[in-house]
Amino acid sequence: MVETLLDKGLVLNADIMVSVAGVELLGIRLRAALASFETAARYGLEFPSGTDTETAA
Template identity: 55%
Template structure:
């Protein structure tokens, strides 16, 4: 009784894109550029790629018309130099 190996499942570009938009992808990177062991520049990079429904469900993006909700701002900040109260 001999068995033939099954071909590996191949995912097309459309399948990969569908999965990416459905589940999303988040990339976080911290980069420090230094010269002679002296840190000069620090970068904190964060990127999220997903479909609009996925981003809305995770709270990464605000509904259209809700400015600042995705950044965690409950109310808009007052303008600098404007008297409050």
């Protein structure tokens, strides 16, 4: 199950806005991804320099 999820990947995008009387008071953008390094790199996600993508966690 976990291997399939990491192989296929899962991405969550969410925009949360709090407004009163049409005036936006708070805006939050969230993007989270759960995938193996290989899958994430294939879809264009970038990693900080120095990230070892070959070592298992």
